[in-house]
Amino acid sequence: MQASRLKQWLGVGTIGLMGAAGCGAGVAGPDGPAAVPARVMNEQLGRGVNFGNALEAPREGDWGVTLEALHFQRAAEAGFETVRLPVRWSSHTGESSPYVVEPAFLERVDWAIDQALANDLNVIVNVHHYEEMATNPTAHTARWLAIWRQVASRNRDRPQNVLFELLNEPHGGLTAGLWNGMLRDGIAAIRESNPDRNLVVGPVQWNSTDALPQLDLPDDDHLIVTVHFYEPFPFTHQGASWVDGADAWLGTEWHGTEEERAFVTGILERAAEWGRSHGRPIFLGEFGAYSAADMDSRTRWTAYVAREAERLGMSWTYWEFMAGFGLYDPATDGWVQPLRDALLPD
Secondary structure (H helix, E strand, C coil), X not given: XXXXXHHHHHCCCHHHHCCCCCCCCCCEECCEECCXXXXXXXXXXXXXXXXCCCCCCCXXXXXXXXXXXXXXXXXXXXXXXXXXXXXXXXXXXXXXXXXXXXXXXXXXXXXXXXXXXXXXXXXXXXXXXXXXXXXXXXXXXXXXXXXXXXXXXXXXXXXXXXXXXXXXXXXXCCCXXXXXXXXXXXXXXXXXXXXXXXXXXXXXXXXXXXXXXXXXXXXXXXXXXXXXXXXXHHXXXXXXXXXXXXXXXXXXXXXXXXXXXXXXXHHHHHHHHHHHXXXXXXXXXXXXXXCCCCHHHHHHHHHHHHHHHHHCCCEEEECCCCCCCCCEECCCCEECHHHHHHXXXX
């Protein structure tokens, strides 16, 4: 949903929509940007892309990706509406109370948000690769909450199309019972400075659709529920160096047969039904097939997942922009055209 449609819902002119960086999704009031319903914001997220392997690396550049202003420009020019910004805050935060985030890193994330807004993109800022949360979550809860208090307060006056995602892919020691309680604490910490901002939250088991029935959310009207989708996993992760045994899957193809399509559709429809029954909009935060798969299969699968998500009322952000799953080649400043067309066919 572009700004014109959001203006129609709000009943305001362009000036009322604009934030400090020239883009916004709410009317600025005396207490900050005005609230936007979660369902409206989820529609506005539309089609997007993850800027992965950059700010969620231990240090930006460690994984071969350093963000540039041009990347945000190219994403907007192609027709993407949203950038999801994975951020490894834990590599830039003090180990003891008050858990101060490095000022230079805060400024770098500020820059990335500014670039998104300057290009009329929505932006979702998350906590990504906080690996200690999976191994010893209770020992790191206070630090995680301190990170969010700092990030939320710093961005409290941002327009409403800046969203916060509390934690990417909770798993391991983050059981459903523990995670549901932590979610309440995390949401409350952000609400201290951002009472109406839309937040992105997801279930355990790596944001699996299977774990949605275990997700227990507080009474908060500004929550968008995220799931991730990489099924069938032996196809999407064949040859992935970080997955044990993935080389054995090399050569797995996806032809879009009736059976293959039914498998994908069934999973996504169950997620959509959960969203309808719980009154929560669903955001497909990650989906993609690794570059070791053949391009024809990747293109068929990517197009099918994207169109099914849209049919079911889900916004989405593809994983990812310019690394192992990427659809943009920084060396040539050009698109991997089959993937770009699969995602944005019109």
